[in-house]
Amino acid sequence: MSETEQDTPAELLPYEELTRPEFAETAAATFTAEQLSSAILLQGPCPRCRTPIEVHLLEQVVGRGEPAQPAAEPKTIFCTCTDPHPNRPESRRSGCGAYWTLVLNRARG
Structure with missing residues (x-):
């Protein structure tokens, strides 16, 4: 997070589609x-606007049988906050524009 972003209240951060390695780390x-x-x-x-968010990642829909699940799956996560970030496109209902990739380690069972 840049020093400017760190010192700016979340609701005043302008919408900007961006990612940084530290977003995933945070x-x-x-x-x-x-x-x-x-x-x-x-x-x-x-990690950018600091607003608490929830993200639901749906499991794979299975028709017949159970597919083998990988031990780790990279997932791109987007900010889903509802703060009124300036310059957010009208087509976007939520988020500050930040996105990052997390690797979800699954327990094998």
């Missing part, structure tokens, strides 16, 4: 993951 250190029946719920503060 999210990996601050987010929690909860396995639900058909999704994984990630919760934590957006």
Whole structure:
């Protein structure tokens, strides 16, 4: 996070689609993951605007049989906050524009 972003209240940060390596590092250190029946719920503060967010990652829909699940899956996560970030496109209902990739390690069972 830049010094300007760090000192700016979340709701005043302008919308900007960007990613930085430290976004993933911060999210990996601050987010929690909860396995639900058909999704994984990630919760934590957006690494850019610091607003608490929730992200539901749906599990793969299975028709017949169970596909082999990889031990680790990279997932791109987007900020889903509802703060009114200036310059957010009208087509976007949420987020500050930040995104990052997390690798979700799955317990094999």
